[in-house]
Amino acid sequence: MVGAGVCPQQESARILYPASLPLLPESRYRLFRGSERQLVERSLATLQTSGFYWGPLPTAEAHAMLEREPTGTFLVRDSSQGSHLFSVSIKMESGPVSVRVLFYRGCFWLREIFSDCLVGLLELAVEQSHCNPLRCQNGSFLVLSRPLRKTRTLSLQELCRRRIVIQYGREGLAGLPLQPALRRYIEDFPFKI
Numbered sequence: 001m002v003g004a005g006v007c008p009q010q011e012s013a014r015i016l017y018p019a020s021l022p023l024l025p026e027s028r029y030r031l032f033r034g035s036e037r038q039l040v041e042r043s044l045a046t047l048q049t050s051g052f053y054w055g056p057l058p059t060a061e062a063h064a065m066l067e068r069e070p071t072g073t074f075l076v077r078d079s080s081q082g083s084h085l086f087s088v089s090i091k092m093e094s095g096p097v098s099v100r101v102l103f104y105r106g107c108f109w110l111r112e113i114f115s116d117c118l119v120g121l122l123e124l125a126v127e128q129s130h131c132n133p134l135r136c137q138n139g140s141f142l143v144l145s146r147p148l149r150k151t152r153t154l155s156l157q158e159l160c161r162r163r164i165v166i167q168y169g170r171e172g173l174a175g176l177p178l179q180p181a182l183r184r185y186i187e188d189f190p191f192k193i
Contacts, residue, residue: 036106040085043108043118047086049189050119051154052076052147062089063096065148072129072145076101076118086118090142099142110134111142122147123193147193161186 032040047053054062057077066073066089074090084100088110101118102109108118111134115121125134125144133141154162168176170190173183 039106039116040103043116046117046119046189047076050076050147050191050193051149051151051158054150059087059089059098062098066091066096069148070145072143073148074122074144074146075148076122088122088144090144092140092143094140097142111136119189119191119193123191126193157185161189162192165190166192 052075054075054077057075059080062075062077066075069091071091071093074088076086076088079085079087079100081100085103086101086108087098088101089096089098099110101121107114107116108121110121110125113121113124113128113134115124122144125142126146128134129143129145133143135141164173164176164186173186173190176183178186
């Protein structure tokens with residue numbers, strides 16, 4: 001992975017920040033044009049399919065929801081800061097925290113990992129958490145294990161899609177003898193989380 005970042009000290013609301021990448025103006029959301037706009041729109045559509053995107057959920061409410069969840073449980077919500085689109089709220093051993101997701105040069109960043117898709121970034125963060133948790137400047141570790149979905153029980157279709165992606169990977173989907181409608185359904189959310 002390319003990129004670097006560290007978390008500065010926590011604010012009173014216990015929010016962690018990716019630090020070494022340039023921040024956008026805090027006064028408003030930035031404008032997206034061309035390929036960046038398409039990328040953000042595609043990521044938002046994928047997030048809405050995920051079931052763990054909670055929209056404009058206040059930080060305190062997200063933390064209250066995560067308080068009774070196992071360590072590593074996370075959700076995605078709109079950032080309350082205008083210079084960031086999304087925040088990830090995570091249940092840590094010490095309690096819930098929120099981390100702002102940076103969008104920079106066509107990629108979403110969470111600490112030192114990045115992807116052109118926010119759900120892909122979270123999938124990488126979950127995989128990396130198993131062997132090498134994301135480390136913050138204050139010495140704490142961000143461990144992501146499972147998303148907190150709005151609907152706790154996945155449908156049979158969603159479970160099957162996830163199992164197929166886990167078994168064959170995104171790359172292996174092309175070789176499977178699937179009907180076009182089923183292939184499109186799987187390709188709409190080709191993630192393991």
